Amino acid sequence: MTKTGFEATAAPDPARERVDSPWYVWGVLDHSVDFHEITRFLYLSAFAEGREPHGYRMPLGRVRKGEWRLPEGARVLREGRSRGQRALYAVGEGWSLFVHRYNPGHGGVAVTAVTEELAREVAERAATLVRKKVKQRDDRVKLGFWHATGGGAVNQERSIEAPEWAEVRGNYAAPVADQLDRLMKTGPDDVNGKLILLHGPPGTGKTTALRALGRAWGKWCRTDCVLDPERLFADPGYLLEVVMGEDDDDRRWRLLILEDCDELIRGEAKSTAGQALSRLLNLTDGLLGQGQNILIAITTNEPLERLHPAVVRPGRCLAEIEVGPLSTAEATAWLDTGAGSVAGPMTLAALYARKAGREDPAGLAVEPSTGMYI
Structure with a gap:
């Protein structure tokens, strides 16, 4: 021995x-x-x-x-x-x-x-x-990736780069950054809703914000990403396996990230997605979610007015944030250029393209955002 x-x-x-x-x-x-x-x-x-x-x-x-x-x-x-x-x-x-x-x-x-x-x-x-022991770097977080296979649900864990929120705060318009400030500081005793909804145009930094959130919450919440969210809510067996987790006596909260779920939560989802929307809502505040320390983070490119009202009703969302472009003045300051060099609001992707010499005109045509926090 x-x-x-x-x-x-x-x-x-x-x-x-x-x-x-x-x-x-x-x-x-x-x-x-x-x-x-x-x-x-x-x-x-x-x-x-x-x-x-x-x-x-x-x-x-x-x-x-x-x-x-x-x-x-x-x-x-x-x-x-x-x-x-x-x-x-x-x-x-x-x-x-x-x-x-x-x-x-x-x-x-x-x-x-x-x-x-x-x-x-x-x-x-x-x-x-x-099990292989991997030393965790301070600038990385462990992220589980769930997907369904013929043998059931599989969760593969990876260590990914995750920025400190303070390092990327300047990438967001002031109203959005203020809302994300409050979300980053949330602790387990502050949870008063199980859904986090980040919506807005592509290229505005929604995924980056979630990576920073996983790092900010690392001491009390583990983060997982579901690679096939449509199948998750269409297959009750798969959903139950993910909800129950790996049954390893880890009583921490869990944050499940579902990216680009436009079809699942838009206004007509009840008729087009069948039971999928109902199961999502049941997970946030129904019987399925009872006794489970699970938070659901959803990103979508759909504007707020096109989302299903049941998704954004008061009490369901811990945070509902519209992540939009930086204003003209904020984009100018971000690029550190003189006045007049920016023609209008710019998305984060467009700013990085401009900085790298790859202009992205599409980033200039997006209206600014104010957002809301519940």
Whole structure:
């Protein structure tokens, strides 16, 4: 035994003769054979046959390279390897373990066992042993990316650059910056609505604001991004998996970011999106959201008057902010040029294009914004 765990051993087991021969596959025998899926199916045999009726799964942001240490008593029965991927099936007393590492280094562990408590205990131990420890830089935040696959919801964690709010505050018109100031300072005791709505023209910095928000809230709220929001609210099973999270006893708040959800929340959404809008509203203040410390951040290019009134009704939004361009004077100051060099309001994207010598006339044709905070 070591402080970090136990080395896996491959010992024969007559009781499981059917699947107990060593098998190390490097993916060169037949490119059409998916040995990772075969390994997964073998791992599920005890669950399918009812010998281990309880299952527990833990997605991991990063999985170690090289050899893995496994929980005490683990015996490797199958292992499949290919370029960048690795899948391992091991058994212990009353449990079966499946560990999978796939490109680009993400993965997860799953356990079936004779009791729910044992499945959870072995999964948490295995996750501790195979998870890659990544030192978090001060200028980055951990962001989970949810997406649906044939096997269910998957959350892949990445560390992304996130600016301090003070560093980017000058990229927003004064009324917008004032509203974002209040949002950045919000704490868990200040939450009085579960929806954050950022709307306005493209190129005004909505995504940048959300990255800064994830950093500002990092001590009390984890941030996730849903890559397929249309499917999220169309598939109740997928929605429930995301809402319940990874069930890792992390009681912090969670911020789910849904970008460019124009069709989901515009005025005619009730007739065109069916139950999707209803499920979104139910998540913010209905039964689905009860007991869940979840905030929903939505970005859209639609103007406020085109959004569904149920989305922006009082009490539902923690913040509703129209993120518009900088005024002529603000754009002039941002560019640090003389008066008269800017013809009108400019979006943030247009300002960066001008600064880099790539003029963006479209950025000049957008009306200024005042916005509102609830």
